[in-house]
Amino acid sequence: MSHTETPPPVRRLPLTGAEPRVVDTAEQRTVVMPAGSGAPSFVSAPRRKIASSPLAIDRMQVDRLSIAYGPKLAVKEVSLPIRQGEVLALIGPSGCGKTTLLRSLNRLTELTKTASMKGRILLDDEDIATLEPTALRRRVTMVFQQPNPFPMSVFDNVAYVLREQASRRPRKVALQGAVRSALERAGLYDEVAADLSHPALRLSGGQQQRLCIARALAADPEVLLLDEPCSALDPASTQRIEELIVALREQVAVVIVTHNLQQAYRIADRVAFMYLGELVEYGAAEQVFGSPREARTREYVSGGFG
């Protein structure tokens, strides 16, 4: 087995300095946009925004990315930025390539033997193809559709990420602070604090998913990828996780794939609409839902197809 050093955590750029790209537009502060004629009914509904993000920093840049499975092109020439301080929602009908795009951001697509890729993805101006996959995946972590805690205790689920590969060191005491902090950021600590050695598979579905988020946050990533994280959960758990995602965007760049347009509208700052592998429209959530530029977007967000 490879004994690659676990990369040091935290390369988070300070929110000031390093010339952050400020995206501070009027539309982001507006909570309700004057709805266009074809806007869906939920556009005037309240959003979960706690406060609009003061500024956003470019963390990843997808540059003319194409991904094919064998001869079949799943993602076609997609370019878009991913920013810390914003939640980016990828929406589109099933099979439009949004999950493939998401998985390519931490090179999980490479696990599929037939997948091939063209174009570049930059993480803090480094091409991710030049990074060690294990190192990249600690900086760009992912939460899946099904809650999938590992068959170990709550503590070990989080500590597993912090330890080096298969090692059992460092021991429990040394990691307590880091595990606690990850569980707190995922909003789970208060519920599991009494017994961190509780088997993770005995938690409820919503708790399991927040544990998965805690696990993903434990590595202190720069980008958090979420693949329909609420689709297997009940409404109450969904609400908690949505609130959590909105709160997290200050610390990490968040990319979420969702089939639920209301959810995208509630939590996203930016929305990318994909259709048949193409990026049809990318823009602020209010604009994509309120006054889409493309006819296909308008049809999709108002429930015309998909």
Next chain:
Amino acid sequence: MSAVAPPPPASAPTPARRSARDSSASWRWSDRLGLAFAWLLGLAFLAVTVAIVLYMMVQGIRYVRPELFVTPPAQGVSEADSGGFLDPLLGTVIVAAMAMAIAFPLGLAIGVWLSEFGNPGWLARLTESTIEMLAGSPSIVFALFGTLLFEQGALGFLSRTNDGVVYGRSFFAAATMLSLIALPLMVANVREGLQAIPAHVREASYAVGKTRIATVRRVLLPAARPSVVTGAMLGVGRVIGDTAIIVVLLGATLRFNGAGGVPLLSTLKGTGSTLTTFVYQNAPTGEINQPEKAFAAGFVLLSMVLALNFAVDVAARRGRRWR
């Protein structure tokens, strides 16, 4: 309190619950006949199994006595002076432990490799067919091959040697060949257990920067532990029940017959017996012909296998974690 709806009156007419019997009333007669036939066959097999187990239990309990467990077999012409089955019982334990010491790590490694790596593909397919072939071969064939193998001079250190003639029969020889019987069960169960784990669980581990090896060791094997245990216990069950390999490769001495001077090693290099060969020899058609001893030993053997099967059931039931 008008806002609260009153509970429905108890006498409200509810549609009659249909019993399961009603649904088969509409069956065609051929389907009913098929069902009856299936029931009959099921009951018949149940009856045969129950009869065997009950008969063995009754006979066994009649003849089994505590002193049989601590007395080695002895030369004798009657049930009273032919001793007990201490040596065969220990032999069974030794043979099972040695065979599993080989089959467990090997089967685990092959199962993991087939399920998680399997590269290159042609080698994986070849391994699979080989394992299937092992599973399908009669154990007497392994026994014959074992005599060829362990009579080689190079392997003389594993059995009794006399003037350069290698005897080729020992616990080492028998356990090595018996491990081939346990191996397919081990591989199949490990593999099945790993493949029952959804792909997204593996990806969740990769997605936080873990390597494949780390994922196997910390996530997949713990998740598949019930299957691994099941495989091992089924393997033990097969090993302690095998007779052909023991007869051919362990020799026909009912007592331990050591070879060489080193205490433990001499036993393992020497010949002996297990409960199966003890039953074989003591059966009415065997050389010794002491049926009471045979029934008592058979009872012990059957109890061991039943206990193992029960343990397998428990392990499998505890293992259903993934939907």
